[in-house]
Amino acid sequence: MLVSWWYLYLGAQSLYRHGKTDACLRFKCRLIGDERERYVRDRVYVGHVFVHISGGVSLLNMASVLQKLITPLFSGPVEPPRNKVTVVGVGQVGMACAVSILLRDLVDELALVDVIEDKLKGEMMDLQHGSLFLKTPKIVSGKDYSVTANSRIVVVTAGVRQQEGESRLNLVQRNVNIFKHIIPQIVRHSPNCILIVVSNPVDVLTYVTWKLSGLPKHRVIGSGTNLDSARFRYLMAERLGIHPSSFNGWILGEHGDSSVPVWSGTNVAGVSLQKLNPEIGKDTDRENWKETHKKVVDSAYEVIRLKGYTNWAIGLSVADLTESLMKNLNRVHPVSTMVKGMYGIGDEVYLSLPCVLNSAGVGSVINMTLTSDEVSQLKKSADMLWHIQKDLKDL
Amino acid sequence: MKEKKRWMRRGKSTAAALKMASTKEKLIAHVSKEEPAGPTNKVTVVGVGMVGMAAAISILLKDLTDELALVDVMEDKLKGEAMDLQHGSLFLKTHKIVADKDYSVTANSKVVVVTAGARQQEGESRLNLVQRNVNIFKFIIPNIIKYSPNCILLVVSNPVDILTYVAWKLSGLPRNRVIGSGTNLDSARFRYLMGEKLGIHPSSCHGWVIGEHGDSSVPVWSGVNVAGVSLQGLNPDMGTEKDKEDWKSVHKMVVDSAYEVIKLKGYTSWAIGMSVADLCESILKNLRKCHPVSALVKGMHGVNDEVFLSVPCILGNSGLTDVVHMTLKPDEEKQLVKSAETLWGVQKELTL
Numbered sequence: 001m002l003v004s005w006w007y008l009y010l011g012a013q014s015l016y017r018h019g020k021t022d023a024c025l026r027f028k029c030r031l032i033g034d035e036r037e038r039y040v041r042d043r044v045y046v047g048h049v050f051v052h053i054s055g056g057v058s059l060l061n062m063a064s065v066l067q068k069l070i071t072p073l074f075s076g077p078v079e080p081p082r083n084k085v086t087v088v089g090v091g092q093v094g095m096a097c098a099v100s101i102l103l104r105d106l107v108d109e110l111a112l113v114d115v116i117e118d119k120l121k122g123e124m125m126d127l128q129h130g131s132l133f134l135k136t137p138k139i140v141s142g143k144d145y146s147v148t149a150n151s152r153i154v155v156v157t158a159g160v161r162q163q164e165g166e167s168r169l170n171l172v173q174r175n176v177n178i179f180k181h182i183i184p185q186i187v188r189h190s191p192n193c194i195l196i197v198v199s200n201p202v203d204v205l206t207y208v209t210w211k212l213s214g215l216p217k218h219r220v221i222g223s224g225t226n227l228d229s230a231r232f233r234y235l236m237a238e239r240l241g242i243h244p245s246s247f248n249g250w251i252l253g254e255h256g257d258s259s260v261p262v263w264s265g266t267n268v269a270g271v272s273l274q275k276l277n278p279e280i281g282k283d284t285d286r287e288n289w290k291e292t293h294k295k296v297v298d299s300a301y302e303v304i305r306l307k308g309y310t311n312w313a314i315g316l317s318v319a320d321l322t323e324s325l326m327k328n329l330n331r332v333h334p335v336s337t338m339v340k341g342m343y344g345i346g347d348e349v350y351l352s353l354p355c356v357l358n359s360a361g362v363g364s365v366i367n368m369t370l371t372s373d374e375v376s377q378l379k380k381s382a383d384m385l386w387h388i389q390k391d392l393k394d395l
Numbered sequence: 396m397k398e399k400k401r402w403m404r405r406g407k408s409t410a411a412a413l414k415m416a417s418t419k420e421k422l423i424a425h426v427s428k429e430e431p432a433g434p435t436n437k438v439t440v441v442g443v444g445m446v447g448m449a450a451a452i453s454i455l456l457k458d459l460t461d462e463l464a465l466v467d468v469m470e471d472k473l474k475g476e477a478m479d480l481q482h483g484s485l486f487l488k489t490h491k492i493v494a495d496k497d498y499s500v501t502a503n504s505k506v507v508v509v510t511a512g513a514r515q516q517e518g519e520s521r522l523n524l525v526q527r528n529v530n531i532f533k534f535i536i537p538n539i540i541k542y543s544p545n546c547i548l549l550v551v552s553n554p555v556d557i558l559t560y561v562a563w564k565l566s567g568l569p570r571n572r573v574i575g576s577g578t579n580l581d582s583a584r585f586r587y588l589m590g591e592k593l594g595i596h597p598s599s600c601h602g603w604v605i606g607e608h609g610d611s612s613v614p615v616w617s618g619v620n621v622a623g624v625s626l627q628g629l630n631p632d633m634g635t636e637k638d639k640e641d642w643k644s645v646h647k648m649v650v651d652s653a654y655e656v657i658k659l660k661g662y663t664s665w666a667i668g669m670s671v672a673d674l675c676e677s678i679l680k681n682l683r684k685c686h687p688v689s690a691l692v693k694g695m696h697g698v699n700d701e702v703f704l705s706v707p708c709i710l711g712n713s714g715l716t717d718v719v720h721m722t723l724k725p726d727e728e729k730q731l732v733k734s735a736e737t738l739w740g741v742q743k744e745l746t747l
Contacts, residue, residue, distance in 0.1 A: 008745045025588055027488075044698050064629075064630065064639075064640065065626055065629050065630045065633075065640060066592075066593055066594075068629040068630075069593070069621060069624055069626065070593070095665075096452075099449075099452060099453075099456075099665060100452075100456065103452075103453060103456035103457065103669075104456065118658075118659045118660065119659065119660045121659050121660075122655075122656045122657075122658075122660025122661075123660055123665075125652065125655065125656050125659065126656050126660065126664060126665040126666050127662050127665050127666070128587060128662075128666075129580070129583060129584045129587055129588045129652065129656075129665075129666035130583065130665050130666040130668075130669035130670070131590070131596075131597045132583040132586050132587060132597040132598055133669040133670065133672070133673050134669070137596060158436075163504065174490065187652075201683070203588065227482070228487065230482060230485040231482045233485050234481060234482055237484075239419065240419050240422065240423065240703075241419075241423070242423075243484075243490060244485040245485055268422060268423075271422055273418055273422065276418050276421040276422055277418040278419070280418065287417055287418055289418070299478065299482065302476075303475045303478050303479050303482075305471075305475075306471045306472065306474050306475025306478065306512025307471065307472045307474075307475025307476055307479070308472075308475070310479050310482075311479065312448075312452060312479040312480050312482075312483050313479050313482035313483040315452075315483075316483035316486040316487070317486065319486070320485075320486050345415075378593070385665075393715055
């Protein structure tokens with residue numbers, strides 16, 4: 001039977017004008033076409049519709065331009081987001097990650113979470129106001145983790161930041177306590193997500209996150225030395241006069257002071273720099289390429305000294321990881337992953353190795369050919385991390 | 396690491412010579428005799444506060460430019476921001492990011508985005524910032540013009556309409572090359588809120604907010620449409636007090652939203668940054684897209700003073716080349732004239 005929406009609308013409108021919210025409307029409408037065969041009596045159908053107006057005035061008012069303008073063709077339940085990312089923590093790093101992800105058109109929904117409610121709402125509104133220029137139709141935020149439901153990727157940037165001169169390891173216990181609150185809630189609302197941990201010290205906190213979340217190890221990733229490698233490639237490329245993406249070089253291991261540059265792997269167009277300069281990376285090197293790695297380690301402290309924090313580079317590197325994960329690219333990135341059993345490491349620690357990232361998380365790990373020196377550096381980092389991790393309480 | 400002298404490199408391929416050559420020389424053979432041309436799409440951002448950096452990152456992520464220059468007076472912050480952006484070079488397609496207190500780094504810019512100046516405090520209106528910002532501009536603008544005499548100036552600092560006038564006067568540039576970001580952001584906010592109300596993406600909701608950027612901006616209700624269907628045609632009361640759907644509050648929310656975001660997070664940055672990148676895109680790519688930006692409106696809509704107000708303008712390589720003449724209602728025109736009078740009242744007191 002064809003119920004004329006127009007009649008329904010008129011009836012509802014008259015209800016509204018009379019200040020009633022509930023009624024039974026008796027209406028007549030003319031039958032057309034094959035309906036005549038079905039409802040024989042006369043060619044008029046008389047029926048009753050029970051109408052309830054909820055939301056009062058505004059709902060009916062809203063319906064009028066909207067209803068005149070748009071004819072709905074299909075109304076079913078709202079589809080869940082397919083490419084949702086949550087960013088936990090709306091400080092400088094979190095917002096840089098958020099903006100980089102938005103401007104790269106990676107997501108159809110972005111959720112922001114933090115404890116400072118005003119700042120959170122302000123940041124959400126500011127991003128929403130840019131919606132015209134973006135292709136992310138839904139940006140939500142809330143102190144409550146329910147806004148994060150159904151995320152594919154959750155970027156955790158929450159935590160206290162390094163003060164000038166403070167090493168990353170000093171931040172540990174402060175950040176562990178924050179994570180004890182955050183991680184279980186994330187996993188509750190997005191049990192199938194991939195967690196990217198950015199907060200420092202990233203390797204320890206990725207381990208903490210893995211323990212607190214109960215997720216399988218391939219779904220917990222630390223941003224690790226992705227940023228160090230990006231800085232390394234930038235600085236090396238500057239020296240050679242080429243674009244960073246054409247210079248290949250990997251920094252692995254611990255994100256921070258004891259990261260390991262793999263000199264044997266540095267190359268441009270497959271031409272190994274170490275073959276051209278066997279002394280590369282050593283103290284005996286006349287060209288002092290080792291200094292470039294030192295600059296990478298120092299650069300975080302330098303930028304913090306100059307502007308108080310670092311955010312743009314880490315934001316761009318997180319967006320890069322997100323792209324590989326979201327689009328199932330199987331690209332190789334140096335990120336922090338569980339390395340127990342590799343390179344003679346017997347403890348459960350997270351260190352950065354070249355990982356193949358796809359939509360399941362860490363698909364596989366590339367076996368780098370490392371010199372014994374480099375392996376021993378990794379082992380030393382692993383020992384130091386385990387030394388800190390074993391003292392952490394309530395994991 | 397000293398590179399070996401030229402006479403040792405040229406022509407000689409003995410083992411000894413090769414051993415002395417640096418890694419770079421062994422790796423890369425320089426073949427081109429010509430020096431590469433200078434930047435073709437250089438953008439300078441003056442002021443590395445929240446707005447300046449949001450504009451910078453939006454411009455970088457949209458791959459609009461081959462060289463980005465940053466200028467500010469605070470040297471540490473400036474260097475830190477430049478380093479941070481440079482560290483992200485792997486992920487970007489802008490090969491050169493430079494920064495200095497000295498304006499020589501801005502040479503040969505195509506577009507200069509001026510975000511420098513004092514910012515609105517909570518509850519402070521934009522007009523209060525005027526004189527503070529005029530003094531800052533007296534230093535900035537001549538320096539910019541000295542190094543980029545053919546640039547297009549995009550003024551973002553508030554109060555934007557007055558400061559665009561100030562920039563125009565101080566720079567001596569023709570009127571097509573001085574643009575104020577104006578109500579590009581107000582219109583974006585309006586379209587976002589309209590989209591929320593209708594359940595449609597903002598880019599499919601069309602609505603123009605023109606006039607003064609700020610409390611007395613003018614929403615042109617007759618132009619509000621989706622797919623060419625005029626919403627005012629469906630709801631003739633739209634924008635008036637008797638409108639049951641209260642569309643007027645949408646415009647009110649646009650005006651209040653800046654104050655709201657400032658109250659919540661201390662400043663606004665992302666939306667204005669993205670809107671600046673949108674304008675830069677039209678200019679650098681010569682798109683000739685129509686944007687509501689601040690232009691000299693003397694002689695239009697009954698305005699007789701030399702003031703800058705936002706009207707729909709065509710933006711391209713040469714800047715602001717054309718203005719779309721909107722058919723405004725008498726009371727909308729009256730509002731524009733009134734804004735013009737207020738602005739002129741402030742402008743004529745300024746010492747330039």
